[in-house]
Amino acid sequence: MKIIVCLKQVPAKDAPLRLAAGSDGRATAIREDVSFEMNEPDAYALEAALRLKEACLARQESGEVAVLTVGPARAAQMLREALAKGADRALHIETPSGAELDSHAIAVAMAAGLQSENFDLILTGLQSDDAGYAQTGLLLAENLGLPHATIIMKIEPHAGGLRVKRELEGGRFQWLELPRPALLTIQSGIDKLRYATLLGIKQAKNKPLARLELSALGVSPGSNRLAVARLAMPEKTKATEMLAGTPAEMAAALAQKLRQLHLVP
Amino acid sequence: MSSVCLLAEQSGGKLNPITLEVLSAAQTLAGAAGLPVRALVLCGADETQAADALAGYALDKVIRVAHARLAPYVAESHLAAALAALAACGSDPLVLLPHTYQTRDYAPRLAARRGQGLITDVTALRWRESRLECSRPVYGGKLAAEVYLRAGPAGFYSLQAGAFPQPPAPAARPVPIEDFAVEIPAPRVLAEAPFQEARQSVDLSQAAAIVAAGRGIKEAKNLEMIRQLAAQLGAEVAASRPLCDSGWLPMDCQIGSSGQTVAPRLYVAIGISGAIQHLVGMKGARTIVAINKDPEAPIFEVADYGLAGDLFAIVPALISALNAA
Numbered sequence: 088m089k090i091i092v093c094l095k096q097v098p099a100k101d102a103p104l105r106l107a108a109g110s111d112g113r114a115t116a117i118r119e120d121v122s123f124e125m126n127e128p129d130a131y132a133l134e135a136a137l138r139l140k141e142a143c144l145a146r147q148e149s150g151e152v153a154v155l156t157v158g159p160a161r162a163a164q165m166l167r168e169a170l171a172k173g174a175d176r177a178l179h180i181e182t183p184s185g186a187e188l189d190s191h192a193i194a195v196a197m198a199a200g201l202q203s204e205n206f207d208l209i210l211t212g213l214q215s216d217d218a219g220y221a222q223t224g225l226l227l228a229e230n231l232g233l234p235h236a237t238i239i240m241k242i243e244p245h246a247g248g249l250r251v252k253r254e255l256e257g258g259r260f261q262w263l264e265l266p267r268p269a270l271l272t273i274q275s276g277i278d279k280l281r282y283a284t285l286l287g288i289k290q291a292k293n294k295p296l297a298r299l300e301l302s303a304l305g306v307s308p309g310s311n312r313l314a315v316a317r318l319a320m321p322e323k324t325k326a327t328e329m330l331a332g333t334p335a336e337m338a339a340a341l342a343q344k345l346r347q348l349h350l351v352p
Numbered sequence: 353m354s355s356v357c358l359l360a361e362q363s364g365g366k367l368n369p370i371t372l373e374v375l376s377a378a379q380t381l382a383g384a385a386g387l388p389v390r391a392l393v394l395c396g397a398d399e400t401q402a403a404d405a406l407a408g409y410a411l412d413k414v415i416r417v418a419h420a421r422l423a424p425y426v427a428e429s430h431l432a433a434a435l436a437a438l439a440a441c442g443s444d445p446l447v448l449l450p451h452t453y454q455t456r457d458y459a460p461r462l463a464a465r466r467g468q469g470l471i472t473d474v475t476a477l478r479w480r481e482s483r484l485e486c487s488r489p490v491y492g493g494k495l496a497a498e499v500y501l502r503a504g505p506a507g508f509y510s511l512q513a514g515a516f517p518q519p520p521a522p523a524a525r526p527v528p529i530e531d532f533a534v535e536i537p538a539p540r541v542l543a544e545a546p547f548q549e550a551r552q553s554v555d556l557s558q559a560a561a562i563v564a565a566g567r568g569i570k571e572a573k574n575l576e577m578i579r580q581l582a583a584q585l586g587a588e589v590a591a592s593r594p595l596c597d598s599g600w601l602p603m604d605c606q607i608g609s610s611g612q613t614v615a616p617r618l619y620v621a622i623g624i625s626g627a628i629q630h631l632v633g634m635k636g637a638r639t640i641v642a643i644n645k646d647p648e649a650p651i652f653e654v655a656d657y658g659l660a661g662d663l664f665a666i667v668p669a670l671i672s673a674l675n676a677a
Contacts, residue, residue: 100567217490220470221472225458226464235541237457257612257613262543276603313501314499315497316480316498321489321496334665338669
């Protein structure tokens, strides 16, 4: 089974974000001087792909995982990490620094980048932790004419296709049956994430990492359907009382408040 | 643009309640632009009563598409029906949907087929000259973005649950329900009926107090102090998604869009940054306490009392302060 995993590099979870100064004082992007990491749901998509490949190899069948990203030069580091975890090769569609693409433009670029590829399955995270539009996977499926299923918690391949478990709201689930090739968006927590081993990190250096320029695929920020007018700190909707002092003082103040509100039994 | 069209969501003939929030937003938006509001209901052959519920509100008309292939929901069939029926909503409608798992499963492809854009997870809509600007949370709620469709306002918008809470205006005159016939080819994907996984612990929606832990507690063994604090407050223990993903607590302890929605008298969030997926599950709590090392964390936006600092110092101090009485 040949599996493509789409990845995105996003600001690290605990990175303090600052707004980049815009042309007329309006910010539309964050400053790039933060640490970046693999989008968490994408890390789970990669994990699911690696496990499917290992199951193929255990059955003496062929299995391959290729990773794909559309992003600036810094995203190559994330692809190396995916190779170190066990992906076989990587394709980097490189965007000019500062170019912001929406889900539509990214999906068009990915579909163009996959033109000469044969695959059985495409996996990606259900959404990114940065813009969080939750559209790239479906738009890629649309561009490639593939059937899809979203928010997947379990994948069971069989000769004819795939049986997958889709998460619904309120703790409900549903099983779906799909033919191959298909695209699945993966929910965080589908499997336990692995760490790259030292051997894996060493081997990754010799694995193929192909690079394509975004412009060579006929895609640019002009392809975007969405535009960001402004980026700002969220408006406060509630008057939050921040308790001050040492941990002991904060704790004592809170204990007193909770007693006043009769919230301590 | 000739109308504002609401794409309703229903299951078993019952409207998903978020649909009414989207309807109220559609009425406001259409009123400001002088456009009619039309509602599109896609349902199975025995779910047609969902359209009747909508006909009680101020609308131009309800367009009902009933077909055996529309229940249970499957993306391809829904997409085919919506695409055909949108043609009945007038040229180039502005389409509003609830931001649900179902919308996320087909709306991006629907917008793409119409060559238009979709803005998801919208919390506010406003006209700025001829642009329709949408507020939406980004970077896990740490920032808010104002986003618009470059080609003009006609296109697709999915609205976040709870963001448009005012009830929709009732109908002043009878609202016609039109049936619209569509052809739906056999889908490539087959869907089985949804099911609920067996519950292992308490129903958190009934809890009077909840102490919830997040990624910030760092190690599973630190759940012990969370349990201790919960015991003192007569609270149940819950968690944000990452902790359940790690297997530290069962999945049914999870609060948020993929877990339980709760509204206890007291909610104490410890080491939870407050991504929007978590906030939607708990922002209805009466008193919210947040303990987090990052004073900029979005959880403080919804908290009544915020304690910014080292939770490993604050929580033990709180336990002894509560003991001291």
